[in-house]
Amino acid sequence: MTFCLGMKCESGLVAIADTRITEGSEVSTAKKIAVHQGDRHALFVLTSGLRSVRDKAITYFGERLRHNGADFGRAFLAVNALAEEMRRVHEEDNEWLRRAGLWFDLHCIVGGQLDDDAEPHLYHLYPQGNWVEVSHGTPYVSIGDTTYGKPILDRTLRHDATLEKALRAGLLSFNSTKTSSSSVGPPVDAVFYERDSFVMKERRFNAEELAPLGRFWQRSIEEAVERAADPVAPLAAALGIDRG
Numbered sequence: 001m002t003f004c005l006g007m008k009c010e011s012g013l014v015a016i017a018d019t020r021i022t023e024g025s026e027v028s029t030a031k032k033i034a035v036h037q038g039d040r041h042a043l044f045v046l047t048s049g050l051r052s053v054r055d056k057a058i059t060y061f062g063e064r065l066r067h068n069g070a071d072f073g074r075a076f077l078a079v080n081a082l083a084e085e086m087r088r089v090h091e092e093d094n095e096w097l098r099r100a101g102l103w104f105d106l107h108c109i110v111g112g113q114l115d116d117d118a119e120p121h122l123y124h125l126y127p128q129g130n131w132v133e134v135s136h137g138t139p140y141v142s143i144g145d146t147t148y149g150k151p152i153l154d155r156t157l158r159h160d161a162t163l164e165k166a167l168r169a170g171l172l173s174f175n176s177t178k179t180s181s182s183s184v185g186p187p188v189d190a191v192f193y194e195r196d197s198f199v200m201k202e203r204r205f206n207a208e209e210l211a212p213l214g215r216f217w218q219r220s221i222e223e224a225v226e227r228a229a230d231p232v233a234p235l236a237a238a239l240g241i242d243r244g
Helices: 051-072 075-099 150-156 163-180 207-227 229-238
Strands: 003-009 012-018 020-023 026-029 033-038 041-049 106-114 121-125 131-133 140-144 188-194 200-205
Touching: 003 041, 003 106, 003 121, 003 163, 012 041, 012 106, 012 163, 033 051, 033 188, 033 200, 041 051, 041 075, 041 140, 041 188, 041 200, 051 075, 051 106, 075 106, 075 121, 075 131, 106 140, 106 188, 121 140, 140 150, 150 163, 163 188, 163 207, 207 229
Parallel strands: none
Antiparallel strands: 003 012, 003 140, 012 188, 020 026, 033 041, 041 106, 106 121, 121 131, 188 200
16 A cells, blocks of 8 residues: 655645555565656656556656657646556556456546646546546545545645645644554655746655654644543543543
8 A cells, every 4th residue: 555645735736655665575665756847847646556557657658748748738738648658558458467366556646737837736647547636625635545644634734725734734644644554654755846836846754754743743642632531521421431
């Protein structure tokens, strides 16, 4: 499994992805974010799914961008191009995958801004090549192991949030996920894009750098449970439970 998260705010985009790869009992590290930049275009792609399918589709897409990136103009056209490369990989490999007991499984988060875009855009691209765009009402999309970190984002992330707050919410969402899922872990790759800059800024955070935030979050949750004693007291009394 994996943890990939893209967030869209008024002032830009933030993306976060873990790097843990699990195969049976073996654990390794691999990058799950691909960044593509050029003259007046900036895109990131986050992926979740079968690694071999991912690498092939991203390689094909990178080559297509290298030759035609300036011609796309709009982010959705680049997403359509990635969808076509995914379908190409499906045509080439799916039958062989099925014979090996595997299946074509590739979800992508694509974010960025191209020359003709009035603002940055963020998309969830499905294995079949169809996509949805992230709206202001729910300004994020996550793929992979999404269950544990979703409540934090739903409760705290709004489209008018600063990019720094989005990073905070995203890293706390990651911490909650890694605490409950052994298939998600550091290091974490983060990408930051400021609206109209056409420059992606990327940084990898290791376990040591993330540890203070993890300790803070653990203390905060424990303290919140303690402070919930008063509102829970009448409910406990109704059940005949004495306050400890």
